[in-house]
Amino acid sequence: MDYRIPVGDWIEAAVEFLLNTIQPFFDGVTLVVGWLVDQLESGMLGIPEWLFIAIIALLGLWRVGWRFTLFAVISMGLVIGMGLWAETVVTVALVIAASVVALAIGIPMGILAAKSDIALAIIRPVLDLMQTMPPFVYLIPAAMFFGLGKVPGTIATIIFAMPPAVRLTNLGIRQVGREMVEAGLAFGCTRGQLLAKVQIPVAMPSIMAGVNQVIMLALSMVVIASMIGAGGLGNVVLRGIQRLDIGLGFEGGLGVVIAAIILDRLTQTFGHHRKQAGVLERLKGAAQWFTRGSGETKDKPAQHK
Template identity: 55%
Template sequence: MIVLQFIDIGGWFAALINWLTIHGAFFFDAVTVVVDGLLSGFQSLLITVPALVVIAVFTAAAWATAGKWMALFSIAGFLLIMQMNLWRQTMQTLSLVITSVIFALIIGIPLGIWASKRDSVERIVRPILDFMQTLPAFVYLIPAVLFFRLGPVPGVIATLIFSLPPAVRLTNLGIRQVPTEIREAAVSYGATPKQILIKAELPVALPTILAGVNQTIMLSLSMVVIAGMIGAGGLGNEVLRGITQLRIDLGFESGLAIVILAIYLDRITQALGNSTQKQKK
């Protein structure tokens, strides 16, 4: 066992993170500027616009995609959030979710496409995704804080890492599942690889990719709450206050607001996926 004492995985990882903190500062600062800019943009938009207007827009979106029952649910749900005095925090959380999902998709979908085209990429990406998904969510928070300090930006980064895998996996899967004959048809009529991807593979894979988007949104919502621990703000912060101050009422109310937001986002993205699914046999 003496030999094994030299294998100090935790120590090596800490050394790596320290090294990155010092030498990658420029990169992390740049990321902070971009993420923070987008995040504050969404936040100020959602918070400065009167709540009733925002609710009207959400309801209209629900009606258009998921039907009148979902529209009724969103009116009732979001009014309840207002009533509980959690509107501002809910909009903060929604901004965090939107920002991290945008980044997750920008990274995840192209990565998924690449993995679907090359088995070697898939072989490398898959274990990394497994690692990202199974490592306890709290562990992300430590390096995120070291790189980006406290606040909403490390929250977005940790959330993005946690919610990235389904976007990659399901894009990869969706494109690999495109029937051979459809791909052959596109090739045989003289489509270039780019045309095959854009005109045949991505549209056929779209329902599966949207299922991945839905999963990414759900995962990021759950992570955003945890990110409240590092000062990301929003509903996570309220939940944390509820826990630390043992305030059952606050904890329950903010938990309920999260559930309402989750149901709303889930049903609407699912409905989007279903409407494209209908064109398939």
């Protein structure tokens, strides 16, 4: 049977049309995204290694606990020992840049979808397409529209990582109880105040779960984007594949795993409404754990018959 629907030809024609008509728009996007990536990368690479580790350690003590802090310090020391510190920092900078843009677009889209069923009906099929499309496919239009390098890799990462922010923002706002909305309106809130002071704060755990998922997907896509010149740890993994160098590929993959665990654990905590202990309290708890069993006993209360 010779019947064939030329979908690929239609897509090619659409790409050519876009390239010929709105090329200045793509040039502007390239400038903005390139500037953001370059600023983050140069700023993070300018931080001394010991100071970077100290910042992560303090964040870990504040948000997670001393066990995670110990793991993070040892892991980052391992990254330095493998000679992959610069590549890891570049990867983290790309992830942060892509995540910031994805969230800046995705969260407002999620709010719009939560407020309008018509908008949700339009956005949902697009999200389904974005989440089911193989990640390698994103590299083709990114390279065609923006060339090779960090900018197309970042843009492909933005598109790949955006859907969880839209879905979970929409879900969180829609799950806010009707009685809470009615109470806000009864107290005289406008629609904007209701969104800012009631719905978004209540939906914050769901929104932060979306932020966490965006960061994780961005980290996985940044490695794939090394195929079009994104750089970072993805280049190390790619060189390992090209040379069939198991050790090099494993080192690059281990760096990705360490970055993923640290980012995941830190971002998870920001969605929980819990009182955070200070750094001194964390250190005191760690000291008590190490001195446990040293013979110190607590006074027992007197027993009365």
